[in-house]
Amino acid sequence: MAERDDSARPPAGKPIEVPRALVEFILLGPEDDRRQLQDSPILGDVWIEFARKPGERLELLITPYKEQAAGTVASVLSGDRQIVAGKIVDAPDRATEAAPPGIAGDANIAFLQGVVAARLTFDEVLRYVVPMTSWWSDKRIAAGIQHYLDAPQEIVTEIGAILDAATKWFGEDQETSRTELTMQNLEARKRYITLAGLILWAEGPRSAPSTRGDSAAERIRQLLAMVTADDVAAGLKAMFDRLGPKPIDPLVWTVSLNRRAQPAIAKSVPAVKADAARTLFTVDASEIVWAVIDSGIDAGHRAFRDKADKTGTSTRVKKGFDFTRIRDIVSLDNLRPSPRRDARVKALIDAGLKERIDVAEATERLSKLAQGARDGRSINWELVEPFVEIDPSATAPRTHHGTHVAGIIGATRHGATDEDLADPDHSDWADGMCPEIRLYDFRVLAGSIRDTEFAIIAACQYIRYINERNSYITIHGANLSLSIPHDVRNYACGRTPVCNECERLVNSGVVVVAAAGNRGYQNFETKEGTYEGYAAFSVTDPGNADGVITVGATHRFWPHTYGVSFFSSRGPTGDGRVKPDLVAPGERIRAPLPEQQWGDLDGTSMAAPHVSGAAAMLMARYSELIGQPRKIKDILCRSATDLGREKTFQGQGMLDVLRAFQSI
Numbered sequence: 001m002a003e004r005d006d007s008a009r010p011p012a013g014k015p016i017e018v019p020r021a022l023v024e025f026i027l028l029g030p031e032d033d034r035r036q037l038q039d040s041p042i043l044g045d046v047w048i049e050f051a052r053k054p055g056e057r058l059e060l061l062i063t064p065y066k067e068q069a070a071g072t073v074a075s076v077l078s079g080d081r082q083i084v085a086g087k088i089v090d091a092p093d094r095a096t097e098a099a100p101p102g103i104a105g106d107a108n109i110a111f112l113q114g115v116v117a118a119r120l121t122f123d124e125v126l127r128y129v130v131p132m133t134s135w136w137s138d139k140r141i142a143a144g145i146q147h148y149l150d151a152p153q154e155i156v157t158e159i160g161a162i163l164d165a166a167t168k169w170f171g172e173d174q175e176t177s178r179t180e181l182t183m184q185n186l187e188a189r190k191r192y193i194t195l196a197g198l199i200l201w202a203e204g205p206r207s208a209p210s211t212r213g214d215s216a217a218e219r220i221r222q223l224l225a226m227v228t229a230d231d232v233a234a235g236l237k238a239m240f241d242r243l244g245p246k247p248i249d250p251l252v253w254t255v256s257l258n259r260r261a262q263p264a265i266a267k268s269v270p271a272v273k274a275d276a277a278r279t280l281f282t283v284d285a286s287e288i289v290w291a292v293i294d295s296g297i298d299a300g301h302r303a304f305r306d307k308a309d310k311t312g313t314s315t316r317v318k319k320g321f322d323f324t325r326i327r328d329i330v331s332l333d334n335l336r337p338s339p340r341r342d343a344r345v346k347a348l349i350d351a352g353l354k355e356r357i358d359v360a361e362a363t364e365r366l367s368k369l370a371q372g373a374r375d376g377r378s379i380n381w382e383l384v385e386p387f388v389e390i391d392p393s394a395t396a397p398r399t400h401h402g403t404h405v406a407g408i409i410g411a412t413r414h415g416a417t418d419e420d421l422a423d424p425d426h427s428d429w430a431d432g433m434c435p436e437i438r439l440y441d442f443r444v445l446a447g448s449i450r451d452t453e454f455a456i457i458a459a460c461q462y463i464r465y466i467n468e469r470n471s472y473i474t475i476h477g478a479n480l481s482l483s484i485p486h487d488v489r490n491y492a493c494g495r496t497p498v499c500n501e502c503e504r505l506v507n508s509g510v511v512v513v514a515a516a517g518n519r520g521y522q523n524f525e526t527k528e529g530t531y532e533g534y535a536a537f538s539v540t541d542p543g544n545a546d547g548v549i550t551v552g553a554t555h556r557f558w559p560h561t562y563g564v565s566f567f568s569s570r571g572p573t574g575d576g577r578v579k580p581d582l583v584a585p586g587e588r589i590r591a592p593l594p595e596q597q598w599g600d601l602d603g604t605s606m607a608a609p610h611v612s613g614a615a616a617m618l619m620a621r622y623s624e625l626i627g628q629p630r631k632i633k634d635i636l637c638r639s640a641t642d643l644g645r646e647k648t649f650q651g652q653g654m655l656d657v658l659r660a661f662q663s664i
Contacts, residue, residue, distance in 0.1 A: 433613020
């Protein structure tokens, strides 16, 4: 083990970032001998983010083990239930404002079907979540951990070996040192222990290396000069002394980041022949309902007027639901009276809800939801509904994105006034794909940390609840013009929490259409500098889900000339499936914007609603296709027009609605 260079060890300051390259080296091995598969319950993106922000709380998604109820996991994490002698028992009543034992601060633990959200520190993840995982219960892992407890010096030796290997790999004389490097004996458990200890050490307080602005390798060399194996082991030993109890049966499978979703954002209806199909086949989509899971729809826009209403005041945006605060609604913190809960209740009831709820009633409902989690029951959507349903006509959307997407699906030119048509800026009012369709407004994008996978999952689960409650399909399809980058090391492609939830929605009979993403053209950092080029394997979630109709972008009316848009994400998927499934116009698409405006936007976000509209038209004309999302996907893909491009660029080709109708 190299001697510590005390001259490189600046005075204590604040937490210090552990460079990503070092995290990946410890987690996966050197680049020429990389172990891409890992069995750690803490997924790669979580390791990297905690290393980047040591000491901070991160928004996490915790996946329960096998058939364990998410509510049970949430109640144990929150302290409302406890593990005693390996068994889960009710916790004794506690002081009303006391933090749960172990999990301190604003963890804001909440649950949905099959997933728990929590805002945790790295120390809390190690002490309370990891001991509940199936990985920790493995006999080999348990024996290894017990060995550390029985022989504390052994952990120092193993950490020293890995730090030495890193020092050689990132050393100045890399040509010589790397040829001597071997990592064969450094099994996964030892890597995880070392990385965990390094992140705990980095929480500091420390001061960043003086060469922070230089290369990553130089920053890593400086950091390694600051730390010894004893430093890393010290934090681990303290953590082992404070480990939470271990259940008899595992409760947790994996821990991943609660990822932020971003909008996948410009003559397109005639280009896909939707106008011809409406005329020839007399399509009336007024009985079809489509969910727009996005940033919100301006329901007062005249493009969404209901033609059947002669007064011109009724909107086809029939219902609105705001899921941006779902985390506060299903938080287990609501079980305990506290000033924080009081503030949360006030914020919820002042959020423009359709049904006015007083403080006492709201508090009781939220408490019942939390109690249900404590008892291991599934989420009670009947209690949730009053806190998410809003009047879309009275609540302005947070951004223009959702209004534009909804307009592509269902705008009508009949909503225009004479003044609109006389205004040069509004003279191009036109019908969307289905000018009679009914829309449901699901708001999940709020422009803050609450733009999360958790909110999208909740919206999808609620759609299933609505359809099951009514015993027939009330919402026929959902459009997700959203983009969540997939970290390939964490989940099998198409098996992330949001992809799994979309698959469940498809299996329940709902058509799900998703944007492929706008990551087809990217900048890459190389040794020679920045390189700009096209990127394969760039389809984003939830577009990686197999049953979802994933849509790339092409030119709005010259698709054969220009082919696939430069920004449109390319396939195949990480596990070798052809994606996107097809392409549709996504460049300079003109559609409604809030406050009676119209404008152009670009992106696969604009392509996806063209396909949503096509699917709705098929169900409107052929009612036997309702509840058959995979059949609809097959029809749209088989009838697409080949643009002569690679399958992994164009999928099956350009959406052709008229040909889809003629193929049935």
